[in-house]
Amino acid sequence: MSVEPEAVPRAAVALSPAGAVAGAVRAPASKSVTNRLLPIAALARGTSTLLAPLESDDSRAMRDAVCLLGAQVLADPEPDGTPRWHVTGTSGALRGVAGPLDAGLSGTSMRFLAALAPLADGPVTVDGEPPLRRRPVGPLTAALAQLGASVHDDDGYPPVTSAGGGLVGGDVTIDVRDSSQFATAVLLAAPYAREGVTVRLAGEAAVAYIVLTVEAMRAWGAQVTDLADGWRVTAGTGYRARSVEVEYDASAAVHLFSLAAATGGTVTVTNVPSRTSQPDAAVVDLLAAMGCRTARDGDRLSVTGPERLRPLDADLSAHPDQITTLAALAAITSGTSHLSGVGVARHHETDRLAALATELGKLGVRVVEEPDGLVIEGGAAAGPARLATHDDHRLAMAFAAIGAAVGGVVVEEPWCVTKTYPGFWRDAAALGVHWEEEP
Numbered sequence: 001m002s003v004e005p006e007a008v009p010r011a012a013v014a015l016s017p018a019g020a021v022a023g024a025v026r027a028p029a030s031k032s033v034t035n036r037l038l039p040i041a042a043l044a045r046g047t048s049t050l051l052a053p054l055e056s057d058d059s060r061a062m063r064d065a066v067c068l069l070g071a072q073v074l075a076d077p078e079p080d081g082t083p084r085w086h087v088t089g090t091s092g093a094l095r096g097v098a099g100p101l102d103a104g105l106s107g108t109s110m111r112f113l114a115a116l117a118p119l120a121d122g123p124v125t126v127d128g129e130p131p132l133r134r135r136p137v138g139p140l141t142a143a144l145a146q147l148g149a150s151v152h153d154d155d156g157y158p159p160v161t162s163a164g165g166g167l168v169g170g171d172v173t174i175d176v177r178d179s180s181q182f183a184t185a186v187l188l189a190a191p192y193a194r195e196g197v198t199v200r201l202a203g204e205a206a207v208a209y210i211v212l213t214v215e216a217m218r219a220w221g222a223q224v225t226d227l228a229d230g231w232r233v234t235a236g237t238g239y240r241a242r243s244v245e246v247e248y249d250a251s252a253a254v255h256l257f258s259l260a261a262a263t264g265g266t267v268t269v270t271n272v273p274s275r276t277s278q279p280d281a282a283v284v285d286l287l288a289a290m291g292c293r294t295a296r297d298g299d300r301l302s303v304t305g306p307e308r309l310r311p312l313d314a315d316l317s318a319h320p321d322q323i324t325t326l327a328a329l330a331a332i333t334s335g336t337s338h339l340s341g342v343g344v345a346r347h348h349e350t351d352r353l354a355a356l357a358t359e360l361g362k363l364g365v366r367v368v369e370e371p372d373g374l375v376i377e378g379g380a381a382a383g384p385a386r387l388a389t390h391d392d393h394r395l396a397m398a399f400a401a402i403g404a405a406v407g408g409v410v411v412e413e414p415w416c417v418t419k420t421y422p423g424f425w426r427d428a429a430a431l432g433v434h435w436e437e438e439p
Contacts, residue, residue, distance in 0.1 A: 007426040009414045011437040012386070015403025020265030021432040024300070025256060027269045029054040029083075030249040030278060031420045035108045036213055037246065038062045039116055039188055040220050042071035044089035046241030051084050053246045057419045058106040061128075065101040065113050069094040069120060092192040092238055096122020096164050103128035103158075105349065105391070105419060107135045108181060110158055114140060115185035117162035118149035119192050127159035131391060136347055139175040140182040146172045147186070147197060169195030169235055177203035178347050184213040190233035191222040200230035205344070206318050208279035215277055219244075247271075250278035251321050252421045255397040257284065257303040258325045259431055261292050262332060262401040264305040267431055272301040279318050283325075286314055290329060309333040311378055317341030321348075323374070324398040327356045331365045332405050333378035343372035349419075350390040359387045359399070363406065383408020393419040400424075404433045411435075 034054040039062070041048040053059060063073050063085070072088040094116060101117075103110035103126060110128055114137060117124035127133075138156030145151055148168025153160045167189060174183045183199055187210070190197035201207070214224050214231060220242055223234035248271045260267035272281075274296070284294055284303065291306035311333045316323055323342045330337035345352040353374055357367040360376065362385040368375040383406055389396040393416045403409035417424040429435065 007423045008418055009425055009437050012410050012412045013414045013425065013435040013437055014410045015400065015433065015435045017405060017407055018432055018434040020263045020305070021259050021267060021404065022265050023431040024268035024270050025427045025430060026271050027248040027253040027256060028056070028421050028423065029246040031056065031058055031251070032108070032209065032212065032249070032278060033216070033246050034059045035062050035106070035112065036188070036216050037244065038066055038087070039112050040216060040239050041087035041241070042066035042069065042089055043092050043116070043192060044220060044239035044241045045091045047086055047088045048241040049084060049086050049243035051243070051245040052082050053085055054249065054420070055083050056422055057104055058109060061102060061104040061106045062109040062112070065103065065109060068097050068101060069116065069124070089239070089241060092119060094120040096120045097124050100125040100127040100159060103132060105129050105132055107132065107179070107348070110135065111137060111140055111179070111181045111185045112188055114160040114162070115144060115189040117160070118144055118151060118164060118167050119189055120162070120164040122164045123161065124164060125159050125161040131349065133158050136178045139178065140185055143172045143174045143182065143186050146170065147193060167193035169193035169197045171198040173200045173202050175202045176205035178344060180205040180207065180209045183210050187213055187217065187224070187231065187233060191217070191235070191238050193235055196235045197233045198227070198230060199233070204317060206279060206320055208277070208318055212277045247273055247276060249420070250276060250280040254280055254283045254322055254325055255421070255424065256427065256431070257287060258329055258398070258401040259404055259428060259433060260303045261287050261290065261305040261309060261329055262405040264307055265432070266302055266304040268300050268302040270300050272299055280322060283319050283322050286312060286326065289314070290333065311335035311337040313338045315341040320344050321394060323352055324356065324394040325401070327360065327374055327376055328398040328402050330376040330378055331360050331363060331381045331402060335378055337376045337378060338373065339376070340370070340373035349392040349394070352392065352395070355390045355392065355395060359395070362387060363402070381406050386410045386412060389413045389416050391416050393417045393421065397421065397424055400428055400433060403435070410438065
């Protein structure tokens, strides 16, 4: 991963309000798309090209892991410096690995690799940094075992070890209450099972992320049939190599738009396609419900914040990652917001609901935790306060919006944004956000 040194702070950052932000920036490439296309290309027949993939901690973990499993990834940037990866696939013939695959802090990498591991010709263990071992994986390993894999975990958590030898296939119902990634992981590996695989869901989940996976699988040659209650993957089709450009990261763009929402400024993201399957693209509508104005000119999407944000009452089950952003904005509204449908956020990088309640409370904001959401009384947010990021990239980016609007905010460990958006603090500064590293 190549990151400009000045892009990533090396100490806590102190933010100071500087009025309305303004400017245009390009959002990074999608983490969700990059980390789906890498395993697909690694399994595919032939050499694929990924243009403008995301270069971050999460995507690097996935890239390094698929290479250990037998794929080859050649980094060959465009003349203008745009990242370009040539991925030579394995035709589904993955190899065993002597040591554990290191997923770092990436839940997507850990779960997707755990599903690929049974396709190898020998043992594969998937592990990561200590915080990753708090991310649940039990429903996934149970589903893989039901499909014929020899696999086990540590009482429902990583590390996950597979003996290899392949997947048999069959019908499986997956409990996705803790993560839609359990179903996505099985689907990604399913074209290489010896028999067809039918996946059904139990529990509520952000199904749009599974649909994003299915669309990618079809585009790369897999035969996936929609069922009334799931999907059927035909055996023996596999993936075929392609050359594709990775689209923008809708989740990262929301963090940029939130800077405008918080300060009454205008932020334009220059690479937002008119059509995307990323569910977080719809969060712009929630910003509009809070009083923001939006405007589109081709791929340029602009969000202008209001003089005063309105509170929000919303079910975020389709956008669980954005509980951080919307909760931060709710803290500076003029009323009480009720954000629900995100119990799954308790099992992300940290328990995001508990972390938000704790950190927003440092600003004098009253936050009530509910099992699947938060009730936030806006209007009282004030510094000084040191906000802990809990090693969570989305908390760090969400707190930047508060700091741009409220004086005296210090964000600790801001470098955790390298997980998905290494250039966030640089781009925030380019838009007019004032921050400086503490001595």
